Amino acid sequence: MKPLDLLIHNVQIADVVRLRLYLGWVGIAQGQFQYVEEGPPPTHLQAQQILDGQGQTLTPGLIDSHMHIESSLATPRRFAEAVLPHGTTSVLADPHEMANVLGAAGVRYMVEAAQGLPLRVFTAIPSCVPATDELETALGSITAEDVRALTQLPGVIALGELMDYQGLARGSQRLKRLIETAREAGLLLEGHTPTLGGTILSDYAAHGITSDHTLSTPEKLLEQLTKGFTVMLQEKSLNAAVVEAVRGLPDRSRVLLITDDVMPNRLVSGHLSRIVQLAISLGWPAMDALASATLRPAMYLRRPELGLIAPGRKADFLLMESLSAFPPRAVYVEGVEVARSGQSTFALPSPLPSPTGGELKRPGFRPEDFQFPIADGSHPTRVIRMNPQNSFTRLETHTTTFKSREPTDPPLATIGVFQRQGHRPGALGLLAGLGLRSGAFASSLAHDSHHLLVVGRSTQRLAQAANALLVLGGGMVFADAEQTLTLPLPIAGLISDAPTSEVAVAFDNIENALRANGVNHKNPVLFLTLLALTVSPEVKMSDLGLVDVEARRIIPLFEQSP
């Protein structure tokens, strides 16, 4: 028999094919499972290291098949450090934010930064960069030629979520070329269909797009499965009704659990592990939920070497108190321990130099930059009405009183969106329902184009926050009379190479300050950074002005030109 590097006996092995546990032993050589057997090991086996598993459960490492590392505001190495202890050993990452700022160079940076990590990072090339062509000034863009070049990079296996279903339906030549290039290269085509059904969903699927990860319902899940989709369920899709629908399926091999986006302050409580636990708490049988986070995503990603405790497979595995007892006691990748008791134990590789481009290079802001070009008095004004539960907005027309070029009644927050570099003036808009009493928030992370977003209640605070952000060189700021709180995100103004725990503290400080100053949204920072997302219904702000998302056009702020 083959000499082993590691032998672990007396473990309950999770068999995610037959959905059972069995007492047995595993032998590992050269980073892969050589033996996976029931019962006790033969006595004559040679192994460098022998471990008594003491009846613990041995499961495959978790595989997150749709996610964005930038959502955790982290570089790949810091992300790996944060999620490996929770049992995530592989991800398919779509570096959508880095691409929006840096184009193909942003994708290259993220791929390079993931080399040599114990976390397996596969990459989806972002497909819809920029989100819209004509409603904003794009920093980065991804073309068919970029896709062709990027497929040569290690681990690039997919074209990222095709969010612009309207563009596809209209026959966009750009998307067509992108899809053709991706299909020629054998990439997976990832979908994004929040509202599609019937023949419209079929038209979308007919492009060869085979997954969806947006908010699901039992009806949507069933229709998508029939139409050949792999359905990815994230936190917001998991509820009793959806889990009941999943349990009723005779074959769940095309239902996956994913994270999509995890803010840094959530990472402390888990990663994909938390989604698995949530599924189990809603009645999804534990072993089956585990299969939807291990073997099934491996099959979707066409990585037969992953997701399974079986000979010839990579020895990526977890040692657990029980199937759902996250964090695991120990996490192994290719047979080497990388985390123990919730702490990473691998040597962090050196950081990459920051990529260039996207730097914040503007002259300082003055309070006048946030003044509206309108005479004192009352004017019919288009405002963005927010929903405190989600990122959807409505377009409303208010009669707004202005004094000294600032709105005074009703109490509205001013939104400014400015290009990162140069002297162009940017655009101003008004937000109803935020609840902010004083102070201002500024961010260089503002989906999807990541211009400078500033939201606040007085021209003085708006300028104060915006200038602090310029000094910071990227990140987030909350400024009021007493304090200026900062979260530095020096890499492309989007992510940080600091430990995610530090980032989480700074993030929480800003979010708490927003709440303390009256902001009543469930997720204040997430909501604010989505205010510039020109494809999110029904009205948003870009550097070019107020955006009517459904009509796909810029609309004037004032009903009659002042």
Added chain:
Amino acid sequence: MKPLDLLIHNVQIADVVRLRLYLGWVGIAQGQFQYVEEGPPPTHLQAQQILDGQGQTLTPGLIDSHMHIESSLATPRRFAEAVLPHGTTSVLADPHEMANVLGAAGVRYMVEAAQGLPLRVFTAIPSCVPATDELETALGSITAEDVRALTQLPGVIALGELMDYQGLARGSQRLKRLIETAREAGLLLEGHTPTLGGTILSDYAAHGITSDHTLSTPEKLLEQLTKGFTVMLQEKSLNAAVVEAVRGLPDRSRVLLITDDVMPNRLVSGHLSRIVQLAISLGWPAMDALASATLRPAMYLRRPELGLIAPGRKADFLLMESLSAFPPRAVYVEGVEVARSGQSTFALPSPLPSPTGGELKRPGFRPEDFQFPIADGSHPTRVIRMNPQNSFTRLETHTTTFKSREPTDPPLATIGVFQRQGHRPGALGLLAGLGLRSGAFASSLAHDSHHLLVVGRSTQRLAQAANALLVLGGGMVFADAEQTLTLPLPIAGLISDAPTSEVAVAFDNIENALRANGVNHKNPVLFLTLLALTVSPEVKMSDLGLVDVEARRIIPLFEQSP
């Protein structure tokens, strides 16, 4: 909505993901499903052709994920003509026999001959050619360099069954290089593990081999699934116990139905369809059995565009009276009808020129060529004892009486194995239990090396059959005092470009003559053509002599040298 080439409404659509039938309609454009919807179609749809399905069942075309076209003694175009009417629309073919005669050129011929056919032919490169290095003279061989070159051909997606598990276990450098080359090229590695279990099976799997199609049992099925295998069940593996084990699985996505080998005279009654029907008759739920012959093999073959009635998938489908009512009323490939009511309806492309090499070029045989070099009298002699049910044999030592260099008592058949070309004498052996009273059989199809095999009861008939085979230029012959029956297989002496129905008649004639002359084996021709398979336990004949398969050596015919 997209204009359609074909719209079929009022059909029960087989949903092999959710394992259900539903009344709906499909719209086809450019060879793929554009719409697959429940209920009646919208009235405003444009379609070149509209078909009322009259409540028929619409299923995906069948996908045979492990098979050998040569087993049907047919060229790819004749094979397509025979199996499309039975609903087989895709195959993974391993041209193992052509490779044994012609090497890589045999694989190239089979790939080229499959181009332009409505049958989708994917190809597995035969891995164990020749079957053994030292026990016989090989005609063709496949090296790692051949594998590298052949992966460039269209549809080459796998390395064919790695039968030489002993060679692998011994660390054969040839197999190691072959596997490395195949893994680098991203090929599937197909297994063949008739007898392996436990750590020996794991050692085999650790090479990255992920399937097995040999005779299965419930225990073997379950162990292989746990160890990550895709288990392929063929006719001989299907019985009540195995089907019960399959029904007990919570996930059957890694259990497939396959044909492996179908002799030409069986093709009239079906192809993979017959295996599906057999599974259903043994209690396998019909829709689930269908999934194991459609979607599940498509996933195994990593062809997400196949196996499913869903938008974006190839419009390969069957119209059936019911789920198990084979042959289908109509068979469509890429939205075009290719068969109806058991008859192919597509225009057969022109045949390719026959490949060169492997021609039969020997001087004529004389009766003396079949005489044993031994004095008259009784001699302790090693003979091959056959089993009338299968291809296994035992080595026995008989005291055999020879007269005029022919065995006279007990009644034994003489086996001769000769190279196809040149003057080398070949080897003679003796077979017990065949039952042949008179006449002789000759064949240029003789697994795996396909030398000339001659089996018969008198030197005169042996020479008569062998000479008839030389005249035929390849194929099979039965000769006795009254008649010389022939089945011409002019292409590499293995296959024919005649319609399979004609081949089946000639094949039946020979098999019936063998039976009429006393042969008592269940499958006379199959058994005889496996007599030279030097890896099939326990004793076989090669052109070099009597082969002890387990010991992997040539042994003398007579216990004491004469």
